Amino acid sequence: MRFSPSFLDEIRDRVPISSVIGRRVTWDRKKTNPSRGDYWACCPFHGEKSPSFHCEDRKGRYHCFGCGVSGDHFRFLTELDGLPFPEAVEQIADMAGVPMPKPDIQAERRERQRATLEDVMEMATQFFQDQLQSAAGARARAYLRERGLSGRTIETFRLGFAPESRNALKEHLAGKGVAKEQIEACGLVVHGPDIPVSYDRFRDRIMFPILSSRERVIAFGGRAMSPDAPAKYLNSNETELFHKGNVLFNFARARRALGGAEGASTVIAVEGYMDVIALHQAGIENAVAPLGTALTENQLELLWRMTPEPMLCFDGDGAGNRAANRAADLALPHIKPGRSVRFILLPDGKDPDDLVRDDGRAAFDRMAAQSLPLSEMLWNREVQAGQYDTPEKRAELEARLRQITAVIADENVRRHYQQDMRDRLNAFFRPQFASSGGGDRRNAGPRRGGGRGMPPVKSTLASQSLSGSGMVKGHHSQPALRESVLALTIANHPGLLLSEYDEVSTILYENRELQRLWPVLLGTAAALGPKLSRELLMEELERQGFASLIASLEQQVRNARLWTATAEAAEEDARDGYLQTIALHKRTKALSRQKVELEREIAEATEAGDENRMMQLMLALQEVHQEGLRLENQEAIIEGFGVMSGRVKGVAGKK
Numbered sequence: 001m002r003f004s005p006s007f008l009d010e011i012r013d014r015v016p017i018s019s020v021i022g023r024r025v026t027w028d029r030k031k032t033n034p035s036r037g038d039y040w041a042c043c044p045f046h047g048e049k050s051p052s053f054h055c056e057d058r059k060g061r062y063h064c065f066g067c068g069v070s071g072d073h074f075r076f077l078t079e080l081d082g083l084p085f086p087e088a089v090e091q092i093a094d095m096a097g098v099p100m101p102k103p104d105i106q107a108e109r110r111e112r113q114r115a116t117l118e119d120v121m122e123m124a125t126q127f128f129q130d131q132l133q134s135a136a137g138a139r140a141r142a143y144l145r146e147r148g149l150s151g152r153t154i155e156t157f158r159l160g161f162a163p164e165s166r167n168a169l170k171e172h173l174a175g176k177g178v179a180k181e182q183i184e185a186c187g188l189v190v191h192g193p194d195i196p197v198s199y200d201r202f203r204d205r206i207m208f209p210i211l212s213s214r215e216r217v218i219a220f221g222g223r224a225m226s227p228d229a230p231a232k233y234l235n236s237n238e239t240e241l242f243h244k245g246n247v248l249f250n251f252a253r254a255r256r257a258l259g260g261a262e263g264a265s266t267v268i269a270v271e272g273y274m275d276v277i278a279l280h281q282a283g284i285e286n287a288v289a290p291l292g293t294a295l296t297e298n299q300l301e302l303l304w305r306m307t308p309e310p311m312l313c314f315d316g317d318g319a320g321n322r323a324a325n326r327a328a329d330l331a332l333p334h335i336k337p338g339r340s341v342r343f344i345l346l347p348d349g350k351d352p353d354d355l356v357r358d359d360g361r362a363a364f365d366r367m368a369a370q371s372l373p374l375s376e377m378l379w380n381r382e383v384q385a386g387q388y389d390t391p392e393k394r395a396e397l398e399a400r401l402r403q404i405t406a407v408i409a410d411e412n413v414r415r416h417y418q419q420d421m422r423d424r425l426n427a428f429f430r431p432q433f434a435s436s437g438g439g440d441r442r443n444a445g446p447r448r449g450g451g452r453g454m455p456p457v458k459s460t461l462a463s464q465s466l467s468g469s470g471m472v473k474g475h476h477s478q479p480a481l482r483e484s485v486l487a488l489t490i491a492n493h494p495g496l497l498l499s500e501y502d503e504v505s506t507i508l509y510e511n512r513e514l515q516r517l518w519p520v521l522l523g524t525a526a527a528l529g530p531k532l533s534r535e536l537l538m539e540e541l542e543r544q545g546f547a548s549l550i551a552s553l554e555q556q557v558r559n560a561r562l563w564t565a566t567a568e569a570a571e572e573d574a575r576d577g578y579l580q581t582i583a584l585h586k587r588t589k590a591l592s593r594q595k596v597e598l599e600r601e602i603a604e605a606t607e608a609g610d611e612n613r614m615m616q617l618m619l620a621l622q623e624v625h626q627e628g629l630r631l632e633n634q635e636a637i638i639e640g641f642g643v644m645s646g647r648v649k650g651v652a653g654k655k
Helices: 005-014 017-021 073-080 085-096 105-132 135-146 151-156 168-175 180-185 251-257 273-281 297-306 318-334 352-359 361-369 374-383 391-405 411-429 481-492 496-504 512-531 534-543 547-559 571-608 611-635
Strands: 038-041 053-056 061-064 160-162 189-192 195-200 205-211 217-224 233-235 311-314 342-345
Touching (some): 005 073, 005 085, 017 038, 017 073, 017 085, 073 085, 105 135, 105 160, 105 217, 168 195, 180 189, 205 251, 233 571, 251 297, 297 318, 311 318, 318 342, 342 374, 352 361, 374 391, 374 411, 391 411, 481 496, 481 512, 481 534, 512 534, 571 611
Antiparallel strands (some): 038 053, 053 061, 160 205, 189 195
16 A cells, blocks of 8 residues: 555654654663653664664654664664564554555545646746846845855755746746646646636745755745835745645754754744745754744644754844744643743844844854743743732732643643742742831831932832843843933933823833833832932932943934933923824834734735735735825924924023
């Protein structure tokens, strides 16, 4: 009986090879590392006293360094026990709990068709590679050079170019005898009952071949060369070969990079094709990426098949932070002993491609060394979400953490997570009561030796315990000017907190340093109460390590001549500048969200071949773009405000 490659792959992936071999050998305790799926034993194929027989669950392979035998699950059973191949398959299928396939003429026909489609995809890949090296691919080659890719890297990933033509690929394949139905089944053309003549799906795009676990081309991703293209990245549609949520870009190559004496210890999931390729060129070959969508459960399972603790690395921006939080929620129910995830947090505005191109591999290695475990990622996210100055709010945080950890399916891991969160809560809230000596804080006396005769400032937010955590340390890169204006205006004019507190407390910053500053600033202001002043607020912020950040913000706004944010501005000018800036800030964020959503819908409409819908969405996107330009022009109104009025704090009309 002939077995389909997909069936053999499925049962191999479900059964660790150590489970098959472990029934016939005794693992060496000193050399074996079960947590890494790395096993050693005396070879069952030849007599030896020291263990030189090695198997790796990640790769599903065994090898003896003494006699040289190697193979997979099936070969172990056929060569050691002399089983016929079908019986070896049946044994592995029983262990996997997967029923043996019944003879199916239709299934065998589909399998033959699948093999034929893979041949067509290989022909398309070669066509795109040839086009990249032709005169038509000159712009694409220049773009790849600008992105820092070497010729060797381009060849390794088989990058190509789809010419700006509606039928170049279709005619090329037809000229080689490929049937129209096969071209359509591969998703290489847009076709349908409403389309009289099919046309190439990928046009004027740099092409990224997407490989299966057996390293056959099953799909493509295309990066538009034109800035006016409706979708920057476009993937193949779902086909017999390709199911987007079940595939990771660079999966097979990353799996090979794991293990061994010099192999990587884990796999790193990044956001895009170029991130994977840039990391590979920098020597980091164990990176994969989902295909233009959020990480799926199936893709997470693929990561766990390779390594017990994959690292998830997202771009250092607001979208990247949200993606990291979604991934944390996705992973949490499925963790178990020896199976979790870690998070690499990049500097603001950076993606892996930027980081290794600008700062080299060492910079990325440092980020990976500082990766956060899942528990700390969840804790930091929840603690940053609010202030905890009342028993009710502290109880709310405790209830929320209890609810989050309750989704963990494994009972033992769930119990340890709940204990970890209780320990963190105790340590987090304890400083609020420590220095009052257990008495009534309202009657607390002056700080001993403080020299100022005032009670110690006690932030009721995530102050020192939060600001020191790995999640929010971040990297000091300059914030966007609008964010700097908002933060510095409030710091220099804390009276705005009294009139605008509801809105001020909900400002969301993209910059990680400002994310770290903001809860401390608000908590300090709340603790000072009626004693709140700029001087006391700045004193406490400097004490908690924000002096250099404040100085950087001050320099940035002065260089831009945005005087309403400075301490010298009159209160009414500061308020007017703040109101204009927050209005622009909120509207810009709303437009950004709208733009992302429209681009996603355009990509879906493009893949579906719905041209009417695509045109409507492109018009809507153009309107959003025009609105963004109007906002940029409007933002110039803020510049010089207060200078023109001639007011400075306390001296109206003074020039």
